Amino acid sequence: MKSLLILFILLFSMGCSENKITNMQLVEKYYDGFQSSNFLQVKNIIDDSLTTVYGDYTTNFTKEKYYEQFKWDSVFKPDYKLISLKKSETAIMATVSISCSKFEFLKNNPMICNYEFQFKAGKITRIEELNCDNVNWDVWENQVNDLVHWVEINHPELDGFVHDLSLQGAQNYLKAIALYNARH
Structure with missing residues (x-):
């Protein structure tokens, strides 16, 4: 009986660890959600409090407020292409190509930018734009x-x-x- 209980606990914990999503997968899902216009997917992987940093602009979002940003972004019909992901000790670095009607007008289409993603408890908590060298x-x-x-x-x-x-x-x-x- 005791060995059956140990076997059950071992199998259960192995199943749970296999289903744990990695931080790299969170970033992939984040951009997939934007690409497919699926805010529910984005909402499920961001923390209740998300901070974004773009140059001198730092913004703190609730999930509801981030939905407003998501809707604003979607109007320009963006095309997101995740070029690369690199893992550091504390973050994930993503290189992303973004094309849209606004960037086309601004004569910087596509924008290729590097972002740093930070996490807490399996959720994205901070996204910082590091640079956009081609802009x-x-x-x-x-x-x-x-x-x-x-x-x-x-x-x-x-x-x-x-x-x-x-x-x-x-x-x-x-x-x-x-x-x-x-x-x-």
Whole structure:
């Protein structure tokens, strides 16, 4: 009887350890969720509190607030390609190619960026953009400034789109790009 109990515990613990998802797999699932527009998949692998760092901008999200970011991002029809994953002692480094209509307008399509992912208790807790070596930030900034200036003069109803990270803000951003491109 005692050996049967030990055998059962051993088999149960082996089954549980085989089902444990690795941090590398979490990052793969994260980008797969964005690529397939499946927020439920993303929601299940991020922590209740997620921090993102992009340059000087640090943002803390709840899952609900991150869903707003997810919806904003999806408006631009992004195409995510995970190029590589590397494991460090405390994090996973991901190199990702992202193409979308916004980056195309900003003349930096695709963007290839490196990110550091950190984890706690099997969930993603922090994503930091380390660099985007192929991006020409001067061209990016000029395109944004030209668009914002043109919109202020010609379509003031869309003014503020560039800082509005809501679904409506992203839709206004796309509308501004379309109007700007059609002006000739």
